Amino acid sequence: MDTTTIVLVLAGIVTLSIAIIVMSQMREKARIERSRKITMREDVYNRANRLLSEIPGQYLNPDLKLLLVKRMEAACNELAALKSDLPVSKWKADAQELKSQILEKRDPRTPVKIDSPEKSAQVKELLQNLFKMIEAMHKSGEINTATAKKNLKYVLFLIHKTHADLHVFQARDYVRQNQIRKAIHAYHLASTEMGKSRDNPLAMKAVKSFRTRIKELEAMNTEGKDQASAESQAKLDREWDTFLHDDEWKKKADYDN
Template sequence: MSTTLIVALVVGGLAIVIAIGFFSQAVERARLEKARAVAELHARWNHCNGINAALPGQFMSPDLKKLLLTVEAALLERLLSHDPRHEAAGRLAKVREQLAGAGASAGNPEMNISDETAAQKVRQQLGELLRVLELARQDGLIDDGTLLRWSQKIRRQRTEVTLNMLRALAEAAMQAGKPRVAKLQYERAVAYLSKQGANAPADQLAVFRHLLIQAEQAAAQMERAAPGTALSEGVQALEEDDQAWRKKALYDD
């Protein structure tokens, strides 16, 4: 065997080994990319499904239910195109059945939002809903007009959640004979609306300013009736509400 032939065989062997290595890497990259796509689609579908099921009824309309089911169906179709044997196959059939029939009606139970914890949870759900719709727009599942319309509505709902919570806390404080605590809650509402600038609903701002004046008058009347008691209560109210006041940034839009 000549030297030239030996060299050719060695070079050919190395080329084959290198080609096999590149091919293996390409196959592994494709496998990892598919796994990543499946995991991402599964997470997005799970998220969309969760919001569809858990969003309080006062924020879930038949139109929104149908929109979320449409997005969910599209995500499931993409998921099954990557993994036909995925467990989501059964769910896709149910979603299509709901879209074809009357199953897209809104049936979520309503939620009483009267404290910080409940308000924060609902605001988070609405924020996640907005993110689901933004991703759906990026995928071409909804158009710009649809996203704009729902974005505006969701932001209004987030504002309403905060205001309703603050008003509920203030009214509870007034009923408990603690007008200074109510005053602080109304101050939070006025500050929250004022931060929105030109976007702040003027009627809401006027309402809360009026309620604030009423609470201030009630607090002043209580202080005149029992100066020592009212002062002690006021100091305690300020201390108790300090942490809640610091948390107002949680509700910034």
């Protein structure tokens, strides 16, 4: 074998080795990228599912529920395209069943009392995560600007209501303990929180009710007034507990303004 042939053979071996190494690296890079995408999509699904499961039922209206389901379905479709080993088919079937329940109004979520600063902070964090998720869906083109704006505005209102819920719970407790001045202060704080959503007629109706209740508490002097105040408190409690979902309460607000 002459020198030229040896050089050509060696060159061929080197070229083939380099090609094998490059192809191996490309396959590994593709594997890592696929794994990264699967992890990201799985995280998107889990976050949407967590928000749907953990946000108290009184905060999630049908629009927000459907947005979360839409996010879950999109994640499932992408995971299926990536041929993930995760139980994507079951996740998607569950999401579609939940979507049907929501549309048919068969998806009652359990209300949760906001009775401690810790619980208020927890719900606020969940709602802030929901806010970020809606922003991400808008940025990626999953929802249009009008839908994003409408739901972001509503979630911001819910964040204010979370704080108001805590103050209302504290005010009720103070009334039961006959600590009227503290109750008045708590209702003032609740009114201030709802006042941050001035463009929401429902929030303004709540502010008006809180102010009425404050005046009643300030006027508590006689036994008769105490009784009237107790009746008024019971009425306000019922209205506030069904604040987001009670049709009669909503009819009192002028949505055309």
